[in-house]
Amino acid sequence: MEDIGFMCARCDGEVHDVTHNREGSLDGVGYRHNRRVEPWDHQLELAVGTPAPPAARCDFCGAAEPGWLYPPTLDPEDTDIFEVELDTSRLSDDDTAVAVLNMLYPWLSCDTCSVLVADRNIDLLIDRALELTPVPAGGPVDEETVRARLRGSLSVFFTTRPGRPQPSRAI
Template sequence: MEDLGFMCARCGGEVHDVTHNREGELDAVGYRHNRRVEPWDHELELAVGAPDPGTPDCDFCGEAAPGWLYYPTLDPEDTDVFEVELDTTHLSDDDTATAVLNMLYPWYACDTCSVLVADRNMEQIIVRALERTPVPADGPVGEDVVRARLRGSLSVFFTTRPGRPQPSRAV
């Protein structure tokens, strides 16, 4: 029997829930694509089914068959407080929550992006991501929102990852 869960009816991708807490109280629960940055080519269409796990792509630019993996350096069991330098400028609560969730999962990188990561070149990573996946003119969000989402997720990545990746075949 297939494992049922939340998925996007449009792309078949896995979906996770995101809780919004402010000062110890639950404000809301939302749902997001289980990706580093919410896709900018379509809105989430929540459904129940067997999500397609897909194959990993570069979490920075989307290139297929990434060769490098960056493990998180923060262990949520070690502390109940995280101090992360997160650029939340122009980010909604949903986007901020998604960026923070990125602390807990490994990131895949292609050869090109791993070099940009080593150089800590956030702006060039954003340019590469937008060149490989342009923002549609009639899409649900504009390029300024996409850039803010990328900047927020990347600021978490650079705050919580070591400098050297591992070969992704080790997974």
């Protein structure tokens, strides 16, 4: 039997809940696409069903057939408290929560983005992502918001994954 859960009715993608918790109190629960950065071409249309399995894509630019894997370096079971230098100055609570969750999952990279990662070139990574998936005019968010979301996710990545990648077949 297939697992039924939350999904996006528009793209059939998997959805995760994001709990906002401040100092031991529950502030609210939100739902997000299960991707590095919320897709900027459409808003989440929450539905219940069986999400389509995601195709392996570069987590930096969305290119097909990523060849490199950056495993997570933080284990949430090992520590209750950890500090990460995260630029959240232009991120909402939802975007900040998703950026922090990104620390716990492996990242896949295409050859081009792996070179940009090695050079720690956040600006060119963002430019490449927007070149391959442009922000639509009149879409749910503007390009400035998308750039802020990408910068937040990438700042988490660079803070938590200082090592070299492995071939992606290691998954």
